[in-house]
Amino acid sequence: MDDIPIARPLLGDEEIEVVSQVIRSGMLVQGEMVRRFEEEFSSYVGVKDSIAVSSGTVALDLALKAFGLDPGDEVICPAFTFIATSNAVLYQGLRPVFADVDPRTFNLNPEDVLEKVNSNTKAILGVHLYGQPFDVKAIHEICEDHDLILIEDCAQAHGAEYEGKRAGSFGTGCFSFYPTKNMTTGEGGMITTDDDMLAERLRLLRNHGDRGKYNHVMLGYNYRMTNIQGAIGLVQLRKLDAFIDARIKNAEYLSAHISRDGITTPWRDPRCKHVYNQYVLRVEDDFPMSRDDLASYLQSKGIGTGIHYPMPVYEQPLYRQLGIRSICPVAEEISRRVISVPVHPGLSDEDLKRIADAVNSAG
Numbered sequence: 123m124d125d126i127p128i129a130r131p132l133l134g135d136e137e138i139e140v141v142s143q144v145i146r147s148g149m150l151v152q153g154e155m156v157r158r159f160e161e162e163f164s165s166y167v168g169v170k171d172s173i174a175v176s177s178g179t180v181a182l183d184l185a186l187k188a189f190g191l192d193p194g195d196e197v198i199c200p201a202f203t204f205i206a207t208s209n210a211v212l213y214q215g216l217r218p219v220f221a222d223v224d225p226r227t228f229n230l231n232p233e234d235v236l237e238k239v240n241s242n243t244k245a246i247l248g249v250h251l252y253g254q255p256f257d258v259k260a261i262h263e264i265c266e267d268h269d270l271i272l273i274e275d276c277a278q279a280h281g282a283e284y285e286g287k288r289a290g291s292f293g294t295g296c297f298s299f300y301p302t303k304n305m306t307t308g309e310g311g312m313i314t315t316d317d318d319m320l321a322e323r324l325r326l327l328r329n330h331g332d333r334g335k336y337n338h339v340m341l342g343y344n345y346r347m348t349n350i351q352g353a354i355g356l357v358q359l360r361k362l363d364a365f366i367d368a369r370i371k372n373a374e375y376l377s378a379h380i381s382r383d384g385i386t387t388p389w390r391d392p393r394c395k396h397v398y399n400q401y402v403l404r405v406e407d408d409f410p411m412s413r414d415d416l417a418s419y420l421q422s423k424g425i426g427t428g429i430h431y432p433m434p435v436y437e438q439p440l441y442r443q444l445g446i447r448s449i450c451p452v453a454e455e456i457s458r459r460v461i462s463v464p465v466h467p468g469l470s471d472e473d474l475k476r477i478a479d480a481v482n483s484a485g
């Protein structure tokens with residue numbers, strides 16, 4: 123029986139065709155395709171502006187840079203996320219302050235965020251983890267009350283919604299188009315904003331501070347997206363809703379068919395459209411196997427799994443070396459319990475049945 127990978131990008135003839143067109147045109151670097159991709163992405167997310175960059179990490183890095191914060195300013199981010207979220211804070215000489223997460227959504231716990239706000243806090247960098255928006259209302263309120271910048275890490279949340287509005291339209295949105303995401307350009311990223319001045323600054327930072335014709339008005343970078351990536355992005359964006367529908371359908375199948383004491387299926391906040399970039403089970407104490415043994419068992423059945431993520435970010439060796447500590451009991455607990463199983467749009471009915479049957483028969 124074939125293996126079922128944890129993620130598989132779906133690229134087809136249309137992507138091959140547009141990439142061939144770009145190659146034939148000879149216009150490889152940032153140009154018309156990137157411009158069109160940005161325009162369509164803005165209208166999809168529901169914002170005035172989108173700025174395409176070379177990765178999701180760069181999107182976070184530039185977004186933080188563009189606000190011109192001072193060294194040592196604090197940025198609150200979740201303890202339970204991919205390391206790129208808080209690394210971007212470090213790149214800017216800022217201080218990541220880790221807040222705990224909610225045990226059902228795995229997203230920022232607003233009460234703990236509030237506990238961590240102090241006079242040095244300048245921004246909240248929330249993550250819409252696994253494709254489910256964080257509690258935007260509560261976090262937005264904290265930002266308003268304490269005059270904080272809101273940045274959304276939307277790397278896993280293209281098309282996700284909170285009360286009918288898309289992720290990336292509440293603060294400054296930072297997206298990734300890495301191949302495991304809900305849409306891909308190979309590598310790539312996008313920043314979304316309604317702020318014209320910020321957009322202008324981001325465009326300059328992306329391209330050596332160049333106002334055009336070698337007129338460099340600030341210290342910038344080469345963080346550009348290529349036309350090849352832009353062209354793939356345009357095609358993928360048009361397929362995104364179909365990809366998401368398939369992910370939701372797959373997640374609903376798994377939640378309806380995985381039925382085991384000791385396994386908790388994902389909880390969806392009723393205010394949210396969850397786009398299931400990951401479908402994450404919790405392995406509780408009364409399950410007859412450890413989480414890692416379950417992963418090995420599923421592997422033996424040809425089913426790929428992922429651990430997103432095996433420890434809170436502050437327990438990573440890098441953060442220990444830097445002496446950046448926190449105590450987030452929920453993040454510590456769930457990092458021992460979570461296991462992601464395949465949910466991507468490339469799964470067949472047979473694959474889904476195999477995944478549910480394997481979890482149900484484990485132990």
Ligand SMILES: Cc1ncc(COP(=O)(O)O)c(C=O)c1O
Binds near residue numbers: 177179249275300
């Ligand atoms: C939550 C989160 N933030 C940031 C990133 C960084 O994106 P990229 O890999 O495109 O740099 C990723 C994905 O890898 C992610 O999952």
